[in-house]
Amino acid sequence: MKAIEDAVRSDAPATRVVVVEDDQASADVLQRRLQANGMVVSVAHDGRRGIELVEELLPDLVLLDVMLPDTDGYDVCLRIKSNTSTSPIPVIFLSARGEVVDKVRGLSCGAADYITKPFQAAELLARIDAVLGQARNPRVPRLGRPIERAPGERLVARVAIADPALSEHVKQLLASRFDLADADETPDVVIVEGNAAIPADVAEDVAVIRVSAGRAGSDGSEVIPVDAQLPRIVDLLVRERSLDHDLQAAAEALIVLASAIGSHDRPGAGHGERVASRAVQIGRSLGLDESTRMTIRLGSLLRDVGNARLPAAILTKSGELSPEERAMLERHPILGEEILSGFKRLSGLLPIVRHHHERLDGTGYPDGLRAEQIPLEVRIVTVADRFEALLADRADRPAVSEPEAVRILQSAVARGELDAAVVAALATQVRSGGTR
């Protein structure tokens, strides 16, 4: 039989520790104790060597004495925390100085913990475990990133600078990232010098960037110096502007279409916004990052945009739909996807728009996807949509309370329609009286 502890030891990577301790005997005892617990230990006896070891080894943890021969531990800690490559490494102070002010100073230098000598080995190990546990990395989003640019596609730049030498220099710099515009070609960006006038034939929606042969002006004007960084900066500025354009267009479409849809069948004004808000809350409680939550929000707002292409008579019909009408209504996710597919920046929302009526057991529409085929973001929007719909009066049934709505969704979970963890997150919010 293989012992669990052995298995854990053999598979988990060893914790690497740098000990900075000037007293040889104390360092030896500490080193043996840590090694006995499966850690790999390196020892420095002064501050300078300690910093060198940390920068060289990038350990998982630093154990740092306060009183060192060449400097003090506070200084060493601050240096570790000031270096971007070493700043994430947790530091624990080990010191005979036990006054409150010493501890406060150590912690204010960025240490994760402060342990007073003499200490029990068990306490030290427990604190090391706690500190290492807190130093874990955050997670990543789940849906694919939106497409930014077709592979191989380069932006087109036009250099409109009167000074021939400066113009040529700028062209040479930009050539690494941009195609230079021909006379009849519409550029993505135009480069002009300082406060020079923008050429009259440049369209309003083209990015204009002002450059200077000298250093950037200190008067707050946005003039970019002409140096090796110029292509990168221009590229970033153009991308940012392009993103703004896309988002602005998407927002305008959102407003127009959402209001058009809201005027048809939805249970009261603001349903879309309530679904979005609820879905974002659920996403937050499931630990999704801000970017993913933004995707969920926009996806929630646009999920029914396809209704705009359906006959109003279907959307406003109060009686039961015929099979043909039902089939037509169930095409709205596909229609929504078609409407939005032209927006590159909104490509990340398309799974939400297309699949928000899918069910885990495969009985949803339009594609009959099953559990593992439906992204988490979609499952969240589905739950938020159904929950908010239950809270509103409809022609065929009255509104229900939030706890009752949760119970109804839990029944849907039991039938295999909804993600249990998503509904559980919603239930937790409702129990705790979570507000929008």
Place this chain on the structure above:
Amino acid sequence: MTTSAPAHETDAERRHEHRFQVSESIARLVMRTTANNLPLSRDDRPYQWSTTTYCDTVSWSIFRAAQKGSAMQLRIREYHRTRPREVLNPGTAWIEFKDDEQDTSLKERFGVPMDVARSFLRGEAALPEPDHGLAERATVLLREGARPVAVTQYNRLAYNSLDSSLRITADHNLMYFALPWETRGDSDAEPSPLGSLLAMEPDVIVEMKWYGELPHWAVDLHAYLKESTREERPSKFIVAMRWLLGETDGTKKTKKK
């Protein structure tokens, strides 16, 4: 993917398993008596965190069968010194199959690298030398769509007789979590973050598992536990699933006299 042979543990035969929910003070007395008669388990670091990820299907077929008194649990167990906030972490994973009946259980498990465990859950890796046919049954469940759905975490103190005929454990800080359904295409290298905390046990869960006859001191201890327990306990899996599905407050209301 690691190709090393997995560690393999299996019960020789079906064994008795009783669970008791007791107060912290009762648990202390029980474990003190236990410590006088049994050694600490060699395989369990005292108070280490056990994280168990339970699988079920979209139609909850495993849970439904367990409620009827007979089911095979399919679960992944991990051990950590501090409580992880994610599951299916890199390191050693124990793929466990546990066949529960009213009063007894049969367990088999394999210690493998986590990437092998994930591969097994996707139905892409087979386990060698299965006993009792449990692994085959698990493979069927996976084909039917069983996936990780709920998680328990707790600190365990375990005592084992040298011949493994008797094992007594106390689980502190028991927590139940939801786990969002995995999406195809989720990165296998990424651990899965825990979902919402469904519930925390305020008490201690003491479990006695044994083959054959109990020694006299353990018979007395068992009687004391029966007298002192707050609730007859269903398995952690059933309690977790009840919480997950909002079916009850998680426990069976059969208060002891």
